[in-house]
Amino acid sequence: MKLFFPLIFAVIIVAGCRKERNVKPQDDDGKTFSDGSSKTPPDTTQKLSHDDSIHLAKFNISAQAINTSVSGTNLILKFNENVDLVFTAEAYQETSAVHLTENFKNTMLADFDYTTVAEGGNTTLNWVDDNLNNVILKTVTDTIINKVNMVKINVHRQFTFFKIYPSNQSALNEQALFVNKKNDTIGFSSYCYYNQKNYPVRSASAKLVYFK
Numbered sequence: 665m666k667l668f669f670p671l672i673f674a675v676i677i678v679a680g681c682r683k684e685r686n687v688k689p690q691d692d693d694g695k696t697f698s699d700g701s702s703k704t705p706p707d708t709t710q711k712l713s714h715d716d717s718i719h720l721a722k723f724n725i726s727a728q729a730i731n732t733s734v735s736g737t738n739l740i741l742k743f744n745e746n747v748d749l750v751f752t753a754e755a756y757q758e759t760s761a762v763h764l765t766e767n768f769k770n771t772m773l774a775d776f777d778y779t780t781v782a783e784g785g786n787t788t789l790n791w792v793d794d795n796l797n798n799v800i801l802k803t804v805t806d807t808i809i810n811k812v813n814m815v816k817i818n819v820h821r822q823f824t825f826f827k828i829y830p831s832n833q834s835a836l837n838e839q840a841l842f843v844n845k846k847n848d849t850i851g852f853s854s855y856c857y858y859n860q861k862n863y864p865v866r867s868a869s870a871k872l873v874y875f876k
Contacts, residue, residue: 716864718755721762721854723868724748724816728850730773730874732839739835741773741842741874743823749854753806753813759856763794764819767851771872772842776825792823839876848872 712720724747731742749762768774782788783798796802801821807814829835849869856863 712864718752719759719856719858719863721856721866722750723852723854723866724750725852725868725870727871727873730842730872732842732874732876734832734835734839737829737832737835739827739829739838741776741825743773743778743825743872745819745821745823747819747852747870749817749819750807750809751815751817751856753815755856756815759858761857762796762817762854763857764796764799764852764854765794766792766823767853769851771848771850772845773825773872776827778823778825780821780823842874843876845872845874848874 726746728746729744731744733740733742745766747764749764751759751762777790779787779789780792781801782793783800785800793799796817796819799819799821802817802819805816805818807816827838829838848871850872851867851869853865853867855865
């Protein structure tokens with residue numbers, strides 16, 4: 665009996681040592697990886713190359729003005745788009761085309777028809793060219809920002825939105841709703857094209873201000 669208890673105690677110690685050797689690493693949630701791999705997940709953050717980063721447009725946008733008027737039963741809203749896109753001179757020299765798209769889907773203008781003036785001076789309905797090479801209502805100027813040579817593209821063109829209402833009073837009532845709207849926001853997106861490559865898209869937004 666004197667030998668029996670020491671033998672049991674020795675078996676317990678050996679079993680405990682084996683358990684410690686068989687413990688597998690755990691992740692942060694206390695789960696065991698079956699293959700014993702590291703608990704630190706790989707970094708999957710997408711990193712932009714220097715070439716991609718310099719071709720990202722930098723927006724400079726203030727509140728966008730829209731003048732409203734009523735002619736008979738027709739409500740007319742003239743949107744004076746005024747957007748600056750800024751690039752380093754290095755990036756602009758390696759750019760074949762700059763694209764700019766307006767997004768009216770989340771604004772009060774979403775259900776309106778509109779006209780714009782195209783490259784040849786002709787008026788288009790519900791269509792606008794997003795390739796700024798074909799937009800005549802723009803200026804391209806050299807500038808220096810923080811001692812860096814930059815190029816600024818100012819797009820300044822007009823969209824004329826319109827809708828026919830059942831009566832003159834209905835059109836006037838709708839005009840009043842626009843003028844009192846204080847939180848309408850338009851979205852913009854832009855990207856560059858060069859050497860058969862579309863560069864990453866940059867987006868921005870601006871407040872719409874309606875005037876009577």
